[in-house]
Amino acid sequence: MDLSPDGIRLICTTLIISNYVFETYLDLRQYLRLKDQRQTGISPVVKKYLEQHRRKKPEDSDELKDENTTEENKEKTTTDDNETHKKTLSYNIASKKLGFITGAIDVVQELLIFRFNFLYLMWEFSSNVILSQWLGVSNAKDYEITISILVTILGYLFGLLFSVPTSLYRTFVLEEEFGFNKSTLKLWVTDLIKSTMLGAVIGLPILSLMIYIIKNYAGPHMHIYVWASLFFLSIFMIAIYPDYIATLFNKFNPLPDGELKDKIEDLARKVEFPLKGIYVMDGSTRSAHSNAYFTGFFGLKRIVLFDTIEKQMTTDEIVAILAHEIGHWRYNHITKSLVIEQIYSFLMWYMVNTFIHSPVVYQAYGFKNQRPALVGITAIMTLYSPVNQLISFSRNWLSRKHEYEADFYASSTLNKKDLAPALVAIHRENLSDMDPDPLYSTLKYSHPTLLERLRAIETATKSQ
Ligand SMILES: [Zn+2]
Numbered sequence: 001m002d003l004s005p006d007g008i009r010l011i012c013t014t015l016i017i018s019n020y021v022f023e024t025y026l027d028l029r030q031y032l033r034l035k036d037q038r039q040t041g042i043s044p045v046v047k048k049y050l051e052q053h054r055r056k057k058p059e060d061s062d063e064l065k066d067e068n069t070t071e072e073n074k075e076k077t078t079t080d081d082n083e084t085h086k087k088t089l090s091y092n093i094a095s096k097k098l099g100f101i102t103g104a105i106d107v108v109q110e111l112l113i114f115r116f117n118f119l120y121l122m123w124e125f126s127s128n129v130i131l132s133q134w135l136g137v138s139n140a141k142d143y144e145i146t147i148s149i150l151v152t153i154l155g156y157l158f159g160l161l162f163s164v165p166t167s168l169y170r171t172f173v174l175e176e177e178f179g180f181n182k183s184t185l186k187l188w189v190t191d192l193i194k195s196t197m198l199g200a201v202i203g204l205p206i207l208s209l210m211i212y213i214i215k216n217y218a219g220p221h222m223h224i225y226v227w228a229s230l231f232f233l234s235i236f237m238i239a240i241y242p243d244y245i246a247t248l249f250n251k252f253n254p255l256p257d258g259e260l261k262d263k264i265e266d267l268a269r270k271v272e273f274p275l276k277g278i279y280v281m282d283g284s285t286r287s288a289h290s291n292a293y294f295t296g297f298f299g300l301k302r303i304v305l306f307d308t309i310e311k312q313m314t315t316d317e318i319v320a321i322l323a324h325e326i327g328h329w330r331y332n333h334i335t336k337s338l339v340i341e342q343i344y345s346f347l348m349w350y351m352v353n354t355f356i357h358s359p360v361v362y363q364a365y366g367f368k369n370q371r372p373a374l375v376g377i378t379a380i381m382t383l384y385s386p387v388n389q390l391i392s393f394s395r396n397w398l399s400r401k402h403e404y405e406a407d408f409y410a411s412s413t414l415n416k417k418d419l420a421p422a423l424v425a426i427h428r429e430n431l432s433d434m435d436p437d438p439l440y441s442t443l444k445y446s447h448p449t450l451l452e453r454l455r456a457i458e459t460a461t462k463s464q
Contacts, residue, residue, distance in 0.1 A: 005363035012114060012364070012382045019385060020107040027103070030440040031096045034089050034433065042085045046434055049454045050081050053420040084428050091178045091431040098174060102166045109162055118158075119151070119375055120366030126150035141370070144215065145208045148374040152207060156196075164192075175287065178431060183286040191286075194248055206233060207374070214356065214373040223349035230349075231342055235297070242295040242302060252279040252304065260315045264303065267319055267414065273326050276300035284308050289430050292321050294329065301329065312429045317422035320410055324419065327409030333402040340398065344391055352380050399446040404456055412460045420457050423450060 003011075037043070042050075113119065126147045131140035140147070171188060175181035183191075213225050237245075246252070255261050255278040268275035276296065283290070283306035290308040294301045303325070309318060328334065355361060356376040362368075365375050381388075411419040427434055427450045434450040441449050448456070 003360055005360050008360060008364035013111065015382060015385050016107065016110050019389065020103065024103060026440050026443060027096060027099055030437045031093065033437040034093050034096065038089045042082060043435060046451065047081065049451065050424060053424045053454065087178065088431040088433060092433045094174055098166065098170060105162050117366030119378065122151045122154045123147060123372065126154065144372055145211050148207060148211055148372060149204050151374060152204065180288045182284055182288060187286065191249065198245065198248065211373045223353035227346045227349045230345060238297045251282045254278065255280050255305065260318060263315060263319045264322055267323060271326055273329060274300050276302050278303045280305050280307050282307055290426060292325060294325050313422060313425050316418040317425060320418035320422045323410035323414040324406045327406030328402065330409055331405050348384065351384055352377060355380050393443050396444065396446050400448045403447050407453055407457055408460050411457045416461055420454055423453055
């Protein structure tokens with residue numbers, strides 16, 4: 001490489017700033033769209049779909065049986081729609097405002113770290129002060145893995161200074177204001193401690209292994225060794241996640257016998273879904289947001305329902321949501337995504353192996369004679385960030401394609417009428433924006449918007 005350290009610094013700074021400007025531009029578009037919608041009110045298209053897929057909760061249909069109150073009810077639901085719409089917009093606007101602040105904090109933090117050679121300072125501090133002075137290690141510089149672990153821990157603690165205030169604000173002010181937060185300060189702190197410990201127990205050994213491979217197996221095939229080790233570790237993590245990691249944060253109880261269980265089991269039998277069990281997760285201890293998913297990579301699968309979902313949907317709607325999840329299984333979406341992720345990962349490590357031995361990369365970060373692998377990876381990741389951005393857009397595109405396929409499976413193959421109202425219900429309850437800025441949603445959404453999904457379902461069921 002012919003670049004000078006200053007050239008690399010300039011490229012990195014430009015990349016950090018232009019990435020921030022682009023992200024902020026997208027956010028601003030969406031923010032203005034939300035503001036605009038708040039002025040103009042609910043759009044006729046959204047209104048049409050909301051009316052068409054009015055949720056049919058048991059208590060609602062009882063009310064509707066009474067002929068005399070039908071008109072009154074219709075008026076009531078229209079005001080309801082308007083109220084929900086207003087609340088949705090206010091929630092999303094408040095969320096975006098907070099996003100502007102966290103985005104600015106992040107970019108300033110990133111630029112400061114870069115400008116003041118923060119990585120180098122932390123490296124020197126870990127090596128000369130912590131290891132040499134405090135722990136009395138004589139040849140501290142030789143312990144690259146230990147120093148890398150210390151630098152990672154210091155960097156994490158430094159990041160907490162910025163992320164804790166905004167995270168507290170998000171949970172206890174923003175989410176609280178809109179009735180989503182069910183967490184307590186005690187639970188929040190325990191969660192933070194648990195996730196930090198978990199990150200340390202899993203992340204630090206992986207980091208050590210990577211540095212070990214980079215240092216001891218440097219050569220034309222180094223990226224293959226790193227990639228292969230990470231691949232087996234990720235399979236291992238997916239395998240142990242449901243039993244050993246998810247259970248650290250939530251309780252999973254088997255779904256009690258009843259109509260819902262019978263219907264889910266019927267559905268699984270009908271499509272030969274290898275169902276191992278249905279569990280209810282205590283999502284409501286933290287948040288009123290709702291969801292459903294299945295876990296299990298090979299062989300038998302478990303279905304997990306958030307306890308909040310049962311209060312927000314009818315039995316048939318929940319079954320429709322699960323039919324969608326089963327669609328993901330039927331079309332092998334999880335395996336497909338995994339294969340693609342592995343291709344990305346391989347390419348990234350190939351990039352790392354190409355540049356990790358250039359001294360100029362380390363000089364740009366303030367290192368004159370040393371070439372710590374951790375610093376090399378950090379530098380190359382920053383240089384690689386535009387590619388990463390493109391990968392993230394294409395990842396979202398693929399994910400949306402999978403969502404359409406799963407919706408198609410659920411609404412045309414299995415369940416003709418319940419998916420649309422179920423989606424409406426889940427969006428209403430989660431105050432999700434139904435009709436966002438097109439460029440924003442195209443680049444950033446992993447799921448199609450509600451309007452797009454309803455339209456696709458309409459076409460799928462019509463063509464039946
Ligand atoms: Zn899905």
